[in-house]
Amino acid sequence: MSNKFKSIETKYYEERQELFDGLKRLDRRAFMRVAGASAGIVAGMGLVTPASFQLVQVAEAQDNPEKPKFTFAYISDTHLYEQKLNDRFVRSILKAVDDVNALDPQPDFVLFGGDLAQLGQAGELKLGAQILKSVKAPVRMMVGEHDWFLDMGELWRELFGEPTYSFEHKGIHFVVLNSIQEKDFWTERGLTPKERMQIVAGLDNGIQSRFEVGAEQRAWLQKDLAKVDKKTPVIVFSHSPLYKYYKPWNFWTDDADEVQALLKPFEKVTVIHGHTHQLLTNRINNIHFHGMLSTAWPWPYAPEGLPSFTTQMNRADPFSAFDGCGDGRMDVLEAGLVNKLYNLWERNPITVRASYLASNGKKDAPPRPKLPTY
Numbered sequence: 001m002s003n004k005f006k007s008i009e010t011k012y013y014e015e016r017q018e019l020f021d022g023l024k025r026l027d028r029r030a031f032m033r034v035a036g037a038s039a040g041i042v043a044g045m046g047l048v049t050p051a052s053f054q055l056v057q058v059a060e061a062q063d064n065p066e067k068p069k070f071t072f073a074y075i076s077d078t079h080l081y082e083q084k085l086n087d088r089f090v091r092s093i094l095k096a097v098d099d100v101n102a103l104d105p106q107p108d109f110v111l112f113g114g115d116l117a118q119l120g121q122a123g124e125l126k127l128g129a130q131i132l133k134s135v136k137a138p139v140r141m142m143v144g145e146h147d148w149f150l151d152m153g154e155l156w157r158e159l160f161g162e163p164t165y166s167f168e169h170k171g172i173h174f175v176v177l178n179s180i181q182e183k184d185f186w187t188e189r190g191l192t193p194k195e196r197m198q199i200v201a202g203l204d205n206g207i208q209s210r211f212e213v214g215a216e217q218r219a220w221l222q223k224d225l226a227k228v229d230k231k232t233p234v235i236v237f238s239h240s241p242l243y244k245y246y247k248p249w250n251f252w253t254d255d256a257d258e259v260q261a262l263l264k265p266f267e268k269v270t271v272i273h274g275h276t277h278q279l280l281t282n283r284i285n286n287i288h289f290h291g292m293l294s295t296a297w298p299w300p301y302a303p304e305g306l307p308s309f310t311t312q313m314n315r316a317d318p319f320s321a322f323d324g325c326g327d328g329r330m331d332v333l334e335a336g337l338v339n340k341l342y343n344l345w346e347r348n349p350i351t352v353r354a355s356y357l358a359s360n361g362k363k364d365a366p367p368r369p370k371l372p373t374y
Contacts, residue, residue, distance in 0.1 A: 019090065020083050023130060066339065068331035070170050073100040073137070075327050076113025076274040077294035079146060082123035082175075088321055089118075091253040092295040093131055096327040099343065108169065110137045113274030113292045114144025114180075114239035120197050124156055129159045144239045144274060145250075148322070150197040153178075164217055166224050170352040172235055172336060173228045177217060179238035179253055183209040203249050203299070210247065211240045218255065222262055233268040234338020241273045241289060243282055246302035251276055263287055268336040277324075279342055281352050282307035286358045288310050290330075290340045298324030300374045311350060311355060311366040312373035320345055320352065 075096040080089050092111040100110050112132065117124035125147060132139050147156045153163065163178040185208050186196040199207050213221070228234065236242065242259050245251040253259075263269045269287045277299040280291030289307070298316045306312075316324035323346045331339040337354035344350065353364040 010186060019087060023083070023090070023127065029357055042343070055157065061128075065334055066331075067341070069334050071103075071105075071107045071328045071331050072109050072111055072140075073103060073107040073327065074111040074113055074272070074292050075100065075135075075295060076145065076292040077115040077277055077296055079115055079118040079296040080119055080124045080128050081118050081293070089296050090127070090131070092322065092325060093128070095322075095345070097131065097135055097296045099327050101134075103329070106137050108137070108332070110135050110139050111237060111272065112139055112141050112238070113272075114142045115146040115274065115296075116144070116292075117131055119148050119194075119201060120147055120150030120155075125155055125159060128323060140174075140176065140237070142176055142237050142239055142274070143178050143180065145182075145200050146197075148178075149200040150181075150193050156250040164220060169331075172233050172332060173209050173225075174235050174237070175221065176237045176241075177213055177221070177259075179213050179240045180275075181214045181217070182211060185209055188275050200250075203240075206227055208250065210252045211250060212254040213238075213242075213259050214255070218258055218262065225262060225266075225359065228266075233332075234263065234266045234270070235336075235338070236263070236269070236271045238271060238273045240275045241280070241282070241291065242287075243270050243284055243289060243307075244305075245276070245280075245307075246305040249302055251302060260284060260287060270336075272330065272338075272339050279311055279313050279350060279352075280307065281309040281311065282356065283309055283357045283360070288337060288354070290338070290352065293324075293326040293328055293342055293344065295325050296328065298374075309361055311352065311368060313344075314347060314369040314371040317346070320346060 073094065076092040078089055081091065083090065100107065116128035116199045141154060141160040143153065143156055147153070156163070164176065166173065166175045168174070182200070191199070199205055241251060242251045242253055242256045244253065244256050264286060267286065271287055272292065273289065274292045276291045278301060280292050282289035301312060305318035313324060321335060326342060326344040328343045329341040333339065333354055335354070337358065339354055341354045342350045350366050352366050356364045356366065
């Protein structure tokens with residue numbers, strides 16, 4: 001005789017199986033069903049519904065007379081494991097995809113900010129590629145170190161193309177860089193690809209070299225920018241920040257000064273980066289920097305070197321898998337700079353306006369959190 005009553009564990013594993021069965025045949029209809037199953041489990045865990053982009057848009061329209069030239073959204077740092085090991089991060093990326101698919105009007109494109117995978121495994125990257133197919137807007141891909149150092153980018157290139165490229169969109173010159181290259185620390189030590197990957201995936205080990213864009217890519221950037229008028233706004237996507245943020249951790253990009261020198265002749269430059277999993281705002285001369293949120297987990301702020309323009313995040317709730325995480329949106333203004341919206345899933349959204357950085361923090365400062373920062 002069958003048992004009519006199911007334990008919480010049984011229900012969870014049935015819903016988990018439904019989630020992964022749905023991922024195998026993911027199209028728009030299947031995505032809605034899978035995302036719904038995920039949301040149901042999230043609600044069952046006592047978590048709140050993520051902030052609505054739609055409500056944010058309405059609220060901002062009332063306060064902000066600046067009309068964006070266009071908008072793009074972002075999802076970043078999903079750190080997917082193979083589905084047989086962990087589905088927590090799968091539920092997070094589904095939540096983010098649902099957020100950006102609900103935008104009305106739709107963004108011109110969605111930037112994926114790198115670290116799709118956790119350890120560069122084929123199952124991780126292919127799972128991420130399958131989920132991103134359900135994004136309605138075109139997706140622009142950027143590579144992170146977690147995607148790269150198992151096979152030195154071989155599968156990532158096969159799935160998504162070359163990691164360094166540029167494109168024009170509505171009068172803006174966009175550049176996408178692979179900023180997570182490292183000097184060879186593995187050959188002399190006889191490390192396996194898996195050992196190399198696990199070392200790079202750490203935050204503060206002393207073995208790996210610091211990230212860099214590298215001489216070859218800097219030469220490509222110089223040649224690419226040579227054809228661009230200096231009055232044309234330039235927006236650069238890099239996984240690691242293109243400035244030097246706390247060398248003991250792998251937040252540091254070693255040749256950031258050289259890259260900044262190539263961008264210095266342009267009047268309006270914005271760099272959007274992932275990797276740090278934080279609200280992070282910086283300005284160096286003519287370059288505005290914005291860090292993106294992760295959907296996987298928030299990193300704490302480094303003990304020194306935090307840019308002074310940063311509105312620090314509240315201390316994340318250790319009992320919530322989604323606190324400190326989220327996705328976001330960039331409104332590209334007529335002037336070519338961006339208003340950056342952080343869509344924090346369990347906190348109020350935060351906007352860092354272009355005018356805040358352009359005025360060196362004298363105008364439109366974002367509200368400071370009332371809870372302790374981290």
